[in-house]
Structure formats: structure tokens, C-alpha cells
Amino acid sequence: MSDVKVEHLGKIVFLPYASGSKSDSLRPFLVRPDVLPLRLHYNGSNPFKEDELFKCADKFCKVIGYKDEKQNVFLVSSVEFVSDGKNI
Amino acid sequence: MKPLLNFCENCGSKIKEITNFCIQCGNPFLSNFDKFDKSSSSAGLENNDIFKIGDFRDYFEYLINIPSNTEIYLFITNTSILVEQLGEEEALLIRSNILNRCGIKDNNCYLFFDFAKDFESEILEWKYHVQLLNYNENILKDRLGKIFSGFIIIGDNSVIPQAIFDDLTDTDANIESDSVYSTLSLHDPWVDQSALEFSRQVSRIPIGNSLLFEDIKRYWQNRDSIKLEDISTDLPFALSAKCWEDASQQVLNEIGSGIVKTSPDLDHTTLMSVWNIYAPWHYFNVHGSSEEADWYGDYLGEYPIAFNPSLAKEIKVLNVIGVEACYGAKFIGLDTESSILIAALKHLTVSFLGSSKIAFGPSTPPNSLADVMIRDYLSGMRSGLTAGESHKLAQKALISALNDCTGDSSLIIKTLLSFNLFGDPTVRLINSNRSNSINLDPLKVEIIDPLKLVRNAVDGSMGELQEKLQNALSTLYPDINGINPIISKYQTRYGEKYRWHWKTLNSGIMRHYIALTDNKGNISDILESK
Numbered sequence: 001m002s003d004v005k006v007e008h009l010g011k012i013v014f015l016p017y018a019s020g021s022k023s024d025s026l027r028p029f030l031v032r033p034d035v036l037p038l039r040l041h042y043n044g045s046n047p048f049k050e051d052e053l054f055k056c057a058d059k060f061c062k063v064i065g066y067k068d069e070k071q072n073v074f075l076v077s078s079v080e081f082v083s084d085g086k087n088i
Numbered sequence: 089m090k091p092l093l094n095f096c097e098n099c100g101s102k103i104k105e106i107t108n109f110c111i112q113c114g115n116p117f118l119s120n121f122d123k124f125d126k127s128s129s130s131a132g133l134e135n136n137d138i139f140k141i142g143d144f145r146d147y148f149e150y151l152i153n154i155p156s157n158t159e160i161y162l163f164i165t166n167t168s169i170l171v172e173q174l175g176e177e178e179a180l181l182i183r184s185n186i187l188n189r190c191g192i193k194d195n196n197c198y199l200f201f202d203f204a205k206d207f208e209s210e211i212l213e214w215k216y217h218v219q220l221l222n223y224n225e226n227i228l229k230d231r232l233g234k235i236f237s238g239f240i241i242i243g244d245n246s247v248i249p250q251a252i253f254d255d256l257t258d259t260d261a262n263i264e265s266d267s268v269y270s271t272l273s274l275h276d277p278w279v280d281q282s283a284l285e286f287s288r289q290v291s292r293i294p295i296g297n298s299l300l301f302e303d304i305k306r307y308w309q310n311r312d313s314i315k316l317e318d319i320s321t322d323l324p325f326a327l328s329a330k331c332w333e334d335a336s337q338q339v340l341n342e343i344g345s346g347i348v349k350t351s352p353d354l355d356h357t358t359l360m361s362v363w364n365i366y367a368p369w370h371y372f373n374v375h376g377s378s379e380e381a382d383w384y385g386d387y388l389g390e391y392p393i394a395f396n397p398s399l400a401k402e403i404k405v406l407n408v409i410g411v412e413a414c415y416g417a418k419f420i421g422l423d424t425e426s427s428i429l430i431a432a433l434k435h436l437t438v439s440f441l442g443s444s445k446i447a448f449g450p451s452t453p454p455n456s457l458a459d460v461m462i463r464d465y466l467s468g469m470r471s472g473l474t475a476g477e478s479h480k481l482a483q484k485a486l487i488s489a490l491n492d493c494t495g496d497s498s499l500i501i502k503t504l505l506s507f508n509l510f511g512d513p514t515v516r517l518i519n520s521n522r523s524n525s526i527n528l529d530p531l532k533v534e535i536i537d538p539l540k541l542v543r544n545a546v547d548g549s550m551g552e553l554q555e556k557l558q559n560a561l562s563t564l565y566p567d568i569n570g571i572n573p574i575i576s577k578y579q580t581r582y583g584e585k586y587r588w589h590w591k592t593l594n595s596g597i598m599r600h601y602i603a604l605t606d607n608k609g610n611i612s613d614i615l616e617s618k
Contacts, residue, residue, distance in 0.1 A: 018259045019604050019613050020587050021446045022332075022375065022458065023414045047377040048384055048391035071378045072261050 007064045008038065008074070009082060012056045028053040030063060030074065042076045053079065139190040144199035145224065151197075151232060158197045159237035160228070161289075161514060163190070164221070164269075167202050168209035169247045173296055181301045186242060189308065196237070196514055203248070214251040215274055222272050238289030238476050238513045239269045242304070244296030245420045250444070253277060253505055256498045257602075258615045259446045264420070265505040266290050270483075277501055284490070284504060286483045289476025291439075291513035298423040298430050310406055311438050311512050316519040320405060324369035324466060327351065327359070327394060330387035331451055336373040338453040339463040343371060344470055351385020351394035359399065368407045368517055371466055373449070373459075376413030381426045383413050397424055397431035408439045408469050408517060410462035412449055417442030417508055429510060439475035439511040441465045441482075447506065448499045456495050456576075457503045460485050469517060476513025496576050496589045498602070553609040557588060560611070565601050567592040585612070 010032035017027035017039070028050050029037035040063060042052040056079055065076040138150050144162070154160075163186045170179035183202075190198045206220060225235050241248045251268040255261065256278050267277070270286040277283035295304055323346040328336030330350040337348045349362055351374065374394050375384035383395040400409075409432055411417065417429050417440065424431040429440055441462065449458035461482045468478025486504055489495045554573065562569050568590040576587045590601040602615040 016612065018414075018446050020585055021257075021259050021414065021448050022412065023259075023377070023446050024585075041377075041379040044380070046382075046384065046391055046393070047379050048375060048386065068379075070261075073379060075379065 005064060005066060005077070007062055008032065009060070009062050010038070011058065011060050012040065012053055012063075012079075013037075014050075014054070014057055028057070030061075039073045040076050041073050042079070052076075056081065137191075139192070139197070139199060140187045142187065142200065143202050143205055144190075145201070145205075148227065148231065151199075151228070154192060154197050154232075158192060158195060160197045160199060160232075160234065161238045161240060162221075162236050163198065163200045163240045163242055164217075164248060165202060165242040166204045166207065166209075166247050168204035168207075169211065170243060170295070172209055173246065174300065178301050182242065182295060182304060185301065185305060185308065194514075198240075211246060211249070214249045214268055217248060218268050218272055218274055221269065225272065236288055238291070240513060241266065241269065241290065241292040242295055243292075244294040244298075247296060248292075250508075255445070255502060257446075257448075257502050259502075263502060263505045264444045264508075266292055266508045267505050277505060278498075284487060284501070286480060286487075286504075289474075289480055289509075289513040291476060291479075291509040291511055293433070293511065294419045294430070297421070298419070298427070299433065303434050307433060307438075307511070310436060311515055314406055314438070314515070314517060316516070319368055319517045320366055321518075322364055322367040322369075324371055324470070325349075325364045325367045326371040326373070327354070327363075328373040329375055329385045329394070332373050332386075332449070334452040335450050335455060335459055336371070338455050339373070339459050340371060342455075342463050343369065343466045350387075352387050352390040352392045353385075355385065355392035355394055356382070356396050356399060359395065360402065363402075365402050365404045368405055369466055369470060370403065370407055370409045371462060372409070372411040372413060372416070373462075374411075374413050376411075376415040376418075378415045378418065381422075381428060383411070383416070383428065395428065397426070397428050400428050400432040400437070401435045403432075403436055406436050406438050406517065408466065408475070409437050409441075410466045411440075411442040412447055412458040412462050414443060414446045416447070417444055417510065419510075433510060437511070438515045438517070439469070439509070441475075441479060441507060441509050443503075443506045444508055445502070445506040448503060450576075456489065457486075457499055458507070460489070461503055461507045472516060472519050474514050474516045475509060475511060479507075479509045479513070482507075493574060496574050496587060496602075497591060498589065499576075499587075553586075553605070554588070556609050557603060557605065557611070561601070561603060561614070564614075565590075568601055 008030055010030040012028050013031050014026040015029050018024055025048050028040040030040055031037050040053055041047055042050060045052050060082045062080050062082050063076045064078045065074055067074050138147055167179050167183050170182055186200055190200050203217060229235060250264040250266055253263045253265060255263050269290045270288045271283055273283040275283040293304060324343045326336055326340045326348040328348045328350050330352060333348055333350050340346055340348050372383060372395060375386055381397050382393040384391045385394040419427050419429050422430055424434055429442060432440055447458040450456055455463055464482035464485050465478045468481045469475060483504060486500050490497055490500045571590050571592055573588040573590045584607050586605045588603045603611050604613040605611050
């Protein structure tokens with residue numbers, strides 16, 4: 001896991017994850033132009049509910065945290081709305 | 089071997105470079121490990137003592153004298169890496185603890201092999217470890233005509249690396265697996281069946297950053313205190329996500345009857361009111377995740393925490409845990425707070441089987457995949473087999489399904505690779521005579537499927553759907569023309585889903601195409617092997 005806290009801007013959307021498996025669920029992703037969606041997890045929250053990120057569903061946000069390269073998930077320590085997607 | 093002290097014990101000169109002798113006085117260096125081995129050997133070699141003096145390659149010739157029906161198990165570790173991880177004192181204690189367990193016991197011969205002698209502290213990939221074990225096994229085969237019955241890995245992933253395979257189900261980036269130490273194959277299990285011949289039992293005690301010498305010492309004390317005649321015959325305890333209740337009940341019926349408890353009906357705060365903490369067998373079919381330590385229930389959008397690491401310490405008797413959860417046996421870089429596996433092994437759990445990655449299984453019977461893995465492991469142990477034998481039994485059942493084409497082959501292979509065994513593979517909790525005399529709960533639960541007629545009707549219309557799909561996909565993937573897919577059905581919270589899996593073989597290359605659909609044939613996802 002990277003030690004450096006980074007921030008990303010994008011739109012948070014809930015997408016199907018691990019279809020057909022025991023983890024089949026909707027999970028939050030950060031969608032940005034020209035890059036693959038980045039799966040998000042808010043540190044300490046229930047990964048099957050993601051209450052903190054659910055509040056931000058379909059909104060443009062700034063997420064701050066660490067990328068867990070091994071699990072390919074961005075571990076969010078804080079999230080805030082940005083007014084719109086113009087600067088993304 | 090490198091000297092482990094910084095000064096020559098003869099003249100006191102500082103050791104500045106790695107040599108086998110002191111450049112000041114010529115005194116040969118013995119590592120502390122060699123000295124330990126020497127002092128042990130000078131104590132008199134009688135009976136088992138010969139097996140306790142160090143690396144088994146030093147006394148290969150003595151093995152010829154062991155009884156022919158003896159099973160040979162090999163403790164494997166890398167003490168140089170343990171020294172780097174834990175310090176010299178702790179590593180020496182662990183090594184001495186392993187050596188003290190070497191010798192002939194209960195018809196098994198336990199030997200020790202230290203990768204440090206060949207690899208020192210270099211962290212090499214798993215293939216080098218497999219090659220070296222193969223080399224040693226070939227010598228054993230030449231001299232004794234037998235292979236190792238099993239390997240007991242002492243150390244975490246940085247001490248003895250797990251193999252890392254691609255995940256052709258595309259649900260994880262890769263799969264970490266100890267299976268290569270069972271097959272001793274360097275081939276890719278996705279394309280070569282020989283990499284799925286699980287001939288040796290393999291289990292890991294993940295000592296390292298989270299489990300220390302005191303923990304392994306306590307583990308062996310627990311393991312040695314098992315009195316087969318005293319183990320409780322209490323029924324297995326089973327906790328399932330409610331959405332998988334029927335499949336879990338079917339598993340429990342096979343393990344030893346009783347009624348599955350479910351979550352969200354129960355969560356980690358209410359579980360204690362019904363949990364039999366005196367049962368030696370614990371079965372979990374719940375959700376897990378790579379990010380958090382807890383296991384979760386599931387029904388109609390409710391996902392409460394059903395089980396957490398601190399609950400693993402509530403079990404009051406020596407026990408066995410089998411878990412179907414995704415990431416149910418994750419341990420790399422984790423501790424007692426972040427891994428239920430680590431918490432359980434630190435407490436009274438003597439054997440644990442679970443997945444390193446996302447797992448698969450149905451919501452309703454018939455059981456398949458993770459259900460079969462955990463069902464056969466727990467029922468094997470309940471019938472008096474060892475943990476390693478029970479794990480092999482489960483692997484065999486899944487290999488049969490693979491050979492009979494009775495399931496999705498990529499999901500079966502992922503299940504075989506991702507479920508790893510922890511603890512001592514030679515541990516058993518009950519002997520077979522006694523297991524036969526256990527009176528099972530007369531209350532057998534019959535699983536009634538109220539939707540059977542509907543399901544049969546849907547099954548009946550599969551031919552039509554298949555034609556529709558095949559037509560839609562064959563322009564993209566002409567390979568699948570004329571090939572019948574394997575169809576599996578899953579219950580998800582969005583309703584029933586179908587997985588259509590075509591396997592094609594062209595010029596010796598196997599390709600997999602997977603389509604996920606609803607029961608009307610609407611495609612939600614298409615996967616193909618890379």
C-alpha cells in the first residue's frame with residue numbers, strides 16, 4: 001500500500017462488483033474521464049453498505065486516501081462534494 | 089551459512105565481511121543455528137533424537153531405518169528471513185520449537201527443512217521453493233520409494249511465498265495459493281491438469297509479523313493437549329448469511345445435522361445468545377471483504393456485521409473453523425484485529441480452512457464450489473480424518489466435478505487455488521471409531537424449494553435462451569459455434585442470475601468465454617480468458 005495520501009476528483013457511482021460470486025454487490029467507484037473506474041472503500045465502513053460514500057452517489061467529489069495496489073482499491077479517508085464536474 | 093554474531097567468539101575481532109572463518113585468527117564460524125544443532129546432537133542420538141539435530145538432508149541415511157508404513161511430513165521455513173522479521177532470539181526459539189517436534193510420532197515422521205541453507209535471506213519466488221522441494225523429494229523417492237505426505241509451512245508469505253496465479257474468473261487481480269506445495273508443479277493450473285494433482289497435504293502456520301514464538305508455542309500446546317476421547321460430540325455450529333440459508337443447511341445436514349443460524353436475524357452483538365461456544369466445529373457461510381476484518385450477513389439489502397475477530401476468541405474448546413466467505417482466510421500483513429484467521433489461531437483453533445480471495449457458491453442446493461470445499465473438510469474432520477486428509481478429500485470432490493464437467497471449470501479451479509489450510513495438517517479432533525458412535529441430532533432439516541416448479545420451467549426454457557445467446561455472441565466469438573456451454577445458476581440480491589461458460593480448444597489453446605445474464609437472457613457481463 002502506498003504511504004502517500006493522494007486526492008482524486010471524479011463522480012462517485014455504484015456499479016456491480018464481482019458478479020455471480022459471494023461478493024456480488026453494488027460497490028462505489030470513482031469515474032473520471034479517460035481512466036478506468038477506481039473502486040473505492042471508505043475506511044472502517046461496512047463494504048457492503050458504504051454508507052459514507054452512498055451519501056455521495058452520483059455526485060462529483062474529491063476523495064482523499066491511499067491506493068491499495070494489491071487489492072486495486074482506493075481506501076478513502078475523507079470525501080467532499082465539489083460543485084460540479086467542470087474541473088475534472 | 090552466514091555468521092549471525094557480529095564478533096569472532098575466539099579473538100573478539102569485528103566481522104566485517106561474510107566469510108566462513110575469522111580473517112584475524114582463522115577461527116571457523118558456526119552460526120548460532122549450527123551451534124544449537126551441534127549441542128543437540130552431542131546430547132546422544134537415541135531413537136528420535138537423530139531427527140532433532142537440524143536439516144533432514146544432514147541425516148538422509150538414517151531415514152532408511154524408519155518403518156515402511158510411516159508417513160513423512162516436512163516442516164519448511166526460512167530461518168534467515170525469520171531472523172530479519174523477528175530478531176535472532178525469537179527465530180532461534182521458533183527453530184528449536186520446530187526441531188523438538190521432529191521425530192517419529194503416531195506413525196508419522198516429522199522432519200525439518202530450512203530454505204535458509206540454500207536461499208539465505210533472499211526472497212525468491214515460489215517456483216524456486218517448489219523446485220528445491222521437488223529435488224529433495226526425488227532423493228527421498230530414490231532412497232525410500234515414497235513422497236512427502238505433507239508440508240507444514242512455518243512462516244507467513246514473506247518466509248515461504250504463496251504462488252500467485254492469474255484469476256481467469258476476472259473477479260480478483262490474482263490468486264494467492266499454497267496449492268503449489270501440494271502439487272509440486274511449476275505449470276499453470278489454468279491450462280495444465282498436472283498442476284491440479286494435489287498429492288501432498290499442505291498447511292501453513294503464518295508466523296511472522298503477527299504470530300510470534302509465544303503463539304506457536306501455545307498452538308502446539310493446544311494441539312498436543314487434544315485427547316481424542318474427550319473432544320465434545322456437540323453438533324457443529326453454523327452461521328450463514330440468510331440469502332444462502334438453504335445451501336448452508338444442506339452443508340450442515342452433511343456435516344452432522346442441526347439448524348443453521350442466520351444473519352441478519354443475528355449479528356455480532358446477539359450471536360452469543362445462541363452460539364454454542366463449546367462446539368468443536370464451526371461453519372460459516374457469510375460475506376467477507378478484502379478491506380475490513382469482519383464477516384457480514386445478507387438479506388434484502390441488510391448487511392450487518394455477523395462475526396468479528398474478537399468473537400473468534402470466545403470459543404471455549406479446541407476447535408476447527410471452515411469458512412466460505414470471500415477473503416475468509418486473509419492473513420498477509422494482518423494481525424489479530426484485522427484477521428479472524430490470525431485471531432482464531434492465536435486462541436483455540438487448531439485447524440482453519442478458508443479462501444484468500446473472492447469465493448463462489450450457490451444460494452440453494454445442490455452444493456457446489458465453496459460449499460463442497462468446506463462441507464467435505466468439516467465432514468472429513470468429523471469422521472475422524474486429519475485436517476490435511478479432510479482438505480484433500482474436499483479437493484478430490486472438486487476435481488471430480490471438474491473432470492465430470494458438472495460445474496463451471498474456471499470457478500472450480502479458482503476454488504481449488506484460493507482455499508488454503510492453516511494449522512497442523514496432521515491434527516485430528518476425533519478418532520474414527522468414536523465418530524461412528526456419535527448420535528446425530530434426530531432433527532434433520534428437509535430443504536423444501538417452493539420455487540422448484542418455476543425453476544424447472546426456467547430450466548426448460550434454457551435451450552431457447554442458449555440459442556439466443558449463442559447467436560448474439562457468435563459474431564464476436566466465432567469459436568463458440570457448436571459448443572455447448574456449462575450453465576450455472578446463482579441467486580443474487582438483484583434476482584436470479586445465470587452464468588454461461590463456453591470452453592473452446594483451438595491449436596492446443598484453451599479459451600474461456602463467460603456471459604452473465606438474467607433469466608430472460610439479458611447479458612450483464614461478458615468475460616473471456618486472457
